Amino acid sequence: MTTLSNQGKIDISCWDGTISQHEFHTAASAFAERWNKFNAALPQCSWVARPKSPYLSSTSKESCGGGDDKEGEEELSCSRFQEDDFIDGATMLQNHDDASHHYDFHVVYNASYRVPVLYFRAYCSDGRTLVLDDVEKSIPAISAKLLMLSKWTFITQEDHPYLNCPWYTLHPCGTSEWMKMLFSYEPAVDHGGVAVAKYLVSWFSVAGQVFGLKIPFEMLSSIGN
Amino acid sequence: MASEPRKVVVHLRATGDAPILKQAKFKIDGSDKFVKVIDFLRRQLHRDTLFVYVNSAFSPNPEELITDLYNNFGIDGKLVVNYACSMAWG
Numbered sequence: 243m244t245t246l247s248n249q250g251k252i253d254i255s256c257w258d259g260t261i262s263q264h265e266f267h268t269a270a271s272a273f274a275e276r277w278n279k280f281n282a283a284l285p286q287c288s289w290v291a292r293p294k295s296p297y298l299s300s301t302s303k304e305s306c307g308g309g310d311d312k313e314g315e316e317e318l319s320c321s322r323f324q325e326d327d328f329i330d331g332a333t334m335l336q337n338h339d340d341a342s343h344h345y346d347f348h349v350v351y352n353a354s355y356r357v358p359v360l361y362f363r364a365y366c367s368d369g370r371t372l373v374l375d376d377v378e379k380s381i382p383a384i385s386a387k388l389l390m391l392s393k394w395t396f397i398t399q400e401d402h403p404y405l406n407c408p409w410y411t412l413h414p415c416g417t418s419e420w421m422k423m424l425f426s427y428e429p430a431v432d433h434g435g436v437a438v439a440k441y442l443v444s445w446f447s448v449a450g451q452v453f454g455l456k457i458p459f460e461m462l463s464s465i466g467n
Numbered sequence: 468m469a470s471e472p473r474k475v476v477v478h479l480r481a482t483g484d485a486p487i488l489k490q491a492k493f494k495i496d497g498s499d500k501f502v503k504v505i506d507f508l509r510r511q512l513h514r515d516t517l518f519v520y521v522n523s524a525f526s527p528n529p530e531e532l533i534t535d536l537y538n539n540f541g542i543d544g545k546l547v548v549n550y551a552c553s554m555a556w557g
Contacts, residue, residue, distance in 0.1 A: 424524045444524040456528045
């Protein structure tokens with residue numbers, strides 16, 4: 243159970259590591275804004291809220307050119323919703339080039355586990371999709387199983403909830419546990435709780451590590467508690 | 468500024484059911500990368516997979532420099548690194 247005060251804080255003294263859909267929206271907006279601000283060298287994130295009947299946004303992810311993506315524009319007008327509107331979920335889009343392999347990352351809220359899930363797909367410059375074997379070979383951390391990957395999560399193939407084609411995901415079953423651990427020594431617990439806005443930044447410091455992606459420290463320190 | 472790399476005091480803290488190390492405090496060159504701490508933990512605990520994180524709800528990339536981590540997350544003259552080995556499946 244998450245206690246969400248008016249200030250958007252999590253009371254971690256009785257927290258199970260999960261967040262609500264609304265909190266995910268808050269956290270995703272904060273993440274995208276800070277990523278675009280502090281990660282100018284990498285492709286920009288765009289935050290897309292999906293209504294109940296999914297549609298492809300105009301800022302879709304097919305550009306794989308990297309730095310000149312104009313996806314910094316956040317579709318905040320779409321993400322504004324009434325409290326009683328039902329929204330299936332939300333997606334954050336990001337492109338990342340790694341040599342001749344292109345990676346698309348989406349962060350999607352999973353209502354069953356109540357956590358974000360990292361969806362990714364990899365493809366070559368000619369558009370050919372990489373199979374998991376190729377992905378494992380090209381990502382040292384996955385092939386070497388050096389990280390916590392094999393213990394706390396594993397890669398599965400799932401249908402993308404909005405694009406209706408198979409992507410790979412980092413399975414969410416362990417996420418709430420390690421999120422709970424991550425926040426257990428957050429000093430802000432003494433100051434009324436931890437800002438919801440921090441959730442995805444912290445989450446990504448773990449999930450992104452699988453792919454060697456770094457979180458700039460400024461993304462953390464810019465979130466006041 | 469001295470040309471010698473500054474040493475950083477690292478304090479390893481066991482969390483969850485991770486075993487507590489006999490020697491949990493040591494000094495490391497600021498110019499070293501975080502992977503050195505991770506590898507040290509792996510050897511001491513005889514585990515390949517560890518969950519390693521610092522205060523401020525952040526799991527550092529192994530390529531980060533110790534001095535950068537200390538500058539951002541150090542408290543009271545030391546860098547506290549938390550580690551966990553396993554967790555209960557919910």
